[in-house]
Amino acid sequence: MEITTAMQSKVLIHALPYIQKYANKTVVIKYGGNAMTDAQLKNDVMNDLVLLTLVGIKVVLVHGGGPEITDLLTRMGKESRFVGGLRYTDAETAEVAQMVLAGKINKSLVSLLQQHKGKAIGLCGIDGNMFQVKKHIAQEDLGFVGDVVSVNTHPIEMALENGYIPVISTVGADEAGNIYNINADTAAAQIAAALGSENLIVMTDIKGLLRDKNDDSTLIPFVQVSEVPYLIRQGIISGGMIPKVECCVEAVRRGVKKAVIIDGRIPHSILVEIFSDEGIGTMFQ
Amino acid sequence: MEITTAMQSKVLIHALPYIQKYANKTVVIKYGGNAMTDAQLKNDVMNDLVLLTLVGIKVVLVHGGGPEITDLLTRMGKESRFVGGLRYTDAETAEVAQMVLAGKINKSLVSLLQQHKGKAIGLCGIDGNMFQVKKHIAQEDLGFVGDVVSVNTHPIEMALENGYIPVISTVGADEAGNIYNINADTAAAQIAAALGSENLIVMTDIKGLLRDKNDDSTLIPFVQVSEVPYLIRQGIISGGMIPKVECCVEAVRRGVKKAVIIDGRIPHSILVEIFSDEGIGTMFQ
Amino acid sequence: MEITTAMQSKVLIHALPYIQKYANKTVVIKYGGNAMTDAQLKNDVMNDLVLLTLVGIKVVLVHGGGPEITDLLTRMGKESRFVGGLRYTDAETAEVAQMVLAGKINKSLVSLLQQHKGKAIGLCGIDGNMFQVKKHIAQEDLGFVGDVVSVNTHPIEMALENGYIPVISTVGADEAGNIYNINADTAAAQIAAALGSENLIVMTDIKGLLRDKNDDSTLIPFVQVSEVPYLIRQGIISGGMIPKVECCVEAVRRGVKKAVIIDGRIPHSILVEIFSDEGIGTMFQ
Amino acid sequence: MEITTAMQSKVLIHALPYIQKYANKTVVIKYGGNAMTDAQLKNDVMNDLVLLTLVGIKVVLVHGGGPEITDLLTRMGKESRFVGGLRYTDAETAEVAQMVLAGKINKSLVSLLQQHKGKAIGLCGIDGNMFQVKKHIAQEDLGFVGDVVSVNTHPIEMALENGYIPVISTVGADEAGNIYNINADTAAAQIAAALGSENLIVMTDIKGLLRDKNDDSTLIPFVQVSEVPYLIRQGIISGGMIPKVECCVEAVRRGVKKAVIIDGRIPHSILVEIFSDEGIGTMFQ
Amino acid sequence: MEITTAMQSKVLIHALPYIQKYANKTVVIKYGGNAMTDAQLKNDVMNDLVLLTLVGIKVVLVHGGGPEITDLLTRMGKESRFVGGLRYTDAETAEVAQMVLAGKINKSLVSLLQQHKGKAIGLCGIDGNMFQVKKHIAQEDLGFVGDVVSVNTHPIEMALENGYIPVISTVGADEAGNIYNINADTAAAQIAAALGSENLIVMTDIKGLLRDKNDDSTLIPFVQVSEVPYLIRQGIISGGMIPKVECCVEAVRRGVKKAVIIDGRIPHSILVEIFSDEGIGTMFQ
């Protein structure tokens, strides 16, 4: 594919105002799915994040890691148990989550960003009392599953002001020192809101919100948060999409300029989302 | 022409490091030729300059204006006389040059940049004692044609630090207050050197330096300044190209990272020159 | 004339508090008339302005230049036409005004200040969008004669903060880029008001406001702006004095501490006006 | 035990100059042994560290965690193997060390400090490229055991300047992203040297350096680093003390004012060491 | 008296939070009585004040000096006369007070602090217009006895910010330049209030406020300022204690956190007062 001078100038003329718009703005990225397991996509994402910082965007990376928790529990001969889609988390499981998320995945992402010439710092909700946590209340007791009551943004801002990408594991502690595992989508939305970030980008393994789940050509590019209840009643937003969309709604309601669900399987989807007119995936505003 | 997501990401991945590289750097542009007379090109250039400032590049615009001086002299019933390619400049001609360059062209460019949402300030070599000038000595007396002895960059830096594009007319005064007309290519090179600018871009009406003047496909994209004497002896650099090339050599010798002669007839040539791997025209380094 | 130690100390004891009072204050001077055409007076004024800056006063110089516009038009074979005292300004005349004011007079004043060891920068209403301009509406169409709607003081303040005397031509552009010629008295008053300046000094070729036009001994040294309508009705303020007085009234109404019409024919009139108890000319407050 | 006013004033008069001496100085504490396993001692240490920060001392906490690594390996059904006192570290063991040190112990210490009203941030050698690491070369291949080549202090200083106690796990990565386990005593000495810290305090389970290993009353309170080779030849420094002493020597040689081996079994040993004339344990200088 | 490690750590653990609490806080000390005449106590006080500054406390020392005024008057052959406990102060006596307080005692205290390695500056109420003074009105005319109307804290704050202990004589002048002698207790209270100081410490020659004047074991350690009228009516606060207590009440009412009357005869009473839980003497809050 040949790229002509005219094409270059056209892309640049469209991109430059976005670059200026995002300069010194904060973008929170919830990282997960294929983009976190496929080696090539993973490298592309790290590369894109470093590029974003090069043009002055403040990037915050929030990650999950369910499959790897299951894996270590298995290696320790312990079975994973799920209740209504959520992992039942006894004290030993919470400790394993802490080790896998804050010890393994977090520091390995920091290392990978640095291999791509970025600067990064790995933090979790415990560091600098970042998350105030309380036990998540559900119909059935889920053990040490936590909700974020509020976010102390100081440790994140300190990292950003010093030129680091903060990489955040969603593990937290209550005042008595009990460790809790926390849903990463929800935590990312709360971090985005607390930071007054410009943008929340949730990476998934789907095209975006589809009018017909089986037809990628029915992508809904833009949703007003006020339309969401109607779309849920219509069944267009359903199942596992509901909590993801609710995170987006929550973020926008609390001042984030836009929240987007994008398809992490498309190479460089973050870059195109930020620097083009159309964007990709579904944007909530 | 359809631009795909993959093409967008490819252009951006190449452009972003250049954007970062040029952030807070100074680029001096010698503006002239068709790009200054063709209305569409003129608007494109103004647009591109404003875009450059959006991503943090400090743009300095240096302009000439020979044809318009001739024009006003004609309207005043005075003939233009040239000696060895240089205008013979008596006191009245110097005054006309001052009026046309610093009064008409300069302020009209400032106005045009502002119509494109830019911020600009028009200055000439007299303002803030920007140019120290002495009479240009040639075989034949040329009257009030001046050479820049040194450049006081303070007024230019003041404008840049306050977010303005300085638009500079190359008119100067000596200590006795005599007004001199100064060659704009040479002055641009000296401004670029004195500012320690990253880049000097000279806009012309040719493709660049050609190995065969009549064949655009023989463009020489890159020249080491040490090769220049050889290329002159070979006749590849000749005629009107010699002074333009010598400006580039002078700028590079005094610390400018690269000096480029580009084809101002190509739309958005400045943008593509700055934000792509290949560049266009001929680069001196 | 022998000046004794006692006389020196008396002058200084009176002057020092004024020097302190004006330190870091802004004074706008409308420059014109004999003081701008007589070579000795011109040098005296430039010298005085530089002295003012030496003791920390921020000087802004606003100039006109009607006679020189007429002169260039004549040299171009074009007749000047006046309507109710104001120059009819077609597009060509506007361009000539721009060249003469912003190109010739402005830069020559900058050069002259610098010959007196001052630091100066020449600007016009176009630079940095200093003047927002609209067409002046009169009984008869005057062409490109403009009114200043508002003044963006940033370019002026930038120059002052960097130690330059801003020399300002009263040429402006509207949003479409049309050039307008603007009355310098009015513009000076609006600049003074927008800067919150301490003082507006209008240099004229008369003694000040006289109770009897033909008797210099009837000078009125002080006028309350509220008395002006009465003085107009009485015929004491009449003819060409009316617009000048109205500028002073406008400036005082918008917060300038005092506005003074002084006799530019008296050597060093600015100095004596600022640094003595009595002042000279007529002060409006 | 009654403490009288006279005793209070005596302790304070001795302590206050130390408090002043250490204000804004950095103290690196290598934490380990009983003080890390006994619950009461652990709480006392955390309390003392927070007190130190209250009087303006910059505290850096470096911890090990060998027993807990062994414990998790055992739970995963994997045996620990030691070669010449050092753990043989295959890739799986390195990953376990990373999880236990940077995930579990580190974040739990952060949480504990915060329960004592301190502010803390957990980091490891990977964060912000803190450690440049290369494979440790020994007679026998030890796998992923690393040496710190140099310390980038920026992440530590960022934490200190923002009022946090940096809690540091001695895990690092090389440029290819391989994870290494690093000896905590050595790393603490290198951190102390790189920070130009005032003091390195190594907590152990012994009284200090004893002239007769079996007689606590033969404690050597002060050793000049130049005497160390002699003491090794004499057999007074022997066995496991040699590497600990060598860390102290290295720190002092590189500019740390004093390095101390203290008995972590004595409650509040850090406080008394810093704020009294005598100190406790053995000081190297 | 042997001080054990456990005792040291106990004293420090109690003292450190106070040290942190007082860091950068201002403490005003009214100095007088035995602590100012007994050579050993005087040296102890100077030593303690310097120690306080070492840990970041801003110390302001206000002193009196009645006995030395009487002494100089006697040497000059002039008798002292007292009216209702206050010295009758004619112009000559005021001048003597000025010389003794601001010339002798003040500068000698500055010298003594500096012999203890402190930094000090001696000021009086005249310097920098620190005190606005008016004549004290009593039943009988007391001559040049003054009341402080308000305190300009700038000279004191200048000294503190530059690391000096301001030593203040309570002499002042009215606008006509008349010199007044001012009660030091009252002035100290007003200085403490104007500075928004944390603490006012009044040194006396008694144990504190006693329920039974003849029994030191009846010390009242803590008084709420609202209880004071009741205690006066009960006769528990009486005689010379009334004005001292009223100063404390005034200081607390105007925002000083606590005011304390301490026994200056106890060595290091200031140190123990500030750095222990119990305090000594009587605290008003």
Next chain:
Amino acid sequence: MEITTAMQSKVLIHALPYIQKYANKTVVIKYGGNAMTDAQLKNDVMNDLVLLTLVGIKVVLVHGGGPEITDLLTRMGKESRFVGGLRYTDAETAEVAQMVLAGKINKSLVSLLQQHKGKAIGLCGIDGNMFQVKKHIAQEDLGFVGDVVSVNTHPIEMALENGYIPVISTVGADEAGNIYNINADTAAAQIAAALGSENLIVMTDIKGLLRDKNDDSTLIPFVQVSEVPYLIRQGIISGGMIPKVECCVEAVRRGVKKAVIIDGRIPHSILVEIFSDEGIGTMFQ
């Protein structure tokens, strides 16, 4: 005496460059003689000093006070004894000098400056360890007469930076706390040198240095410091003039731009000295 506009402008044109030259410069004035005893002259001096500060000059006032010391000693029934022109100073005399200079004269000058709307702070050589003092060694023992070994300018600069005129008494203490009386001319010269001041002005009761002591018309307006030994050998500088001239020489040798001996009996002599071309008295350079 009528002062015309032309005279005003002439004085101002000469004075303004001096005003600018002295802006932010330090001038040390040794105050004494008639100018300190005549009430009208005293008020004129205070007024002039305040005017100097108004135009940004940093004024330091150093004063003596021998006659008032003698006066108090007399009132105390103690005789003054002089040895070779210097006062024999036993401990009691030193204490009297401290009281009179630092207590009475100093604070009264501060008060007087403030009555003239100035801001002042009274200091002596003890404050902030301003003077390092040692005993003056002469043929005969003079008791507590001191020499200034070096000047710590910090307290003076602190006062100047905060807008105060420092008024300085030349009393100092050695490290043991002994009080010394110090010659004010010498101390003023050393202060001027240590401050790197622009100017040292010594006020006397003579016209300046006269070629013929009995003929005021033989005033020597300018002396190069290198000529001084010759002038002493010639007898032109003799008697009490020698130490005053030597102070000026010392000041100039150590970097003071000029030192002047002026006639304090001429009203406003300081003003005329600083702001005119000729100066008055004798200048040493």
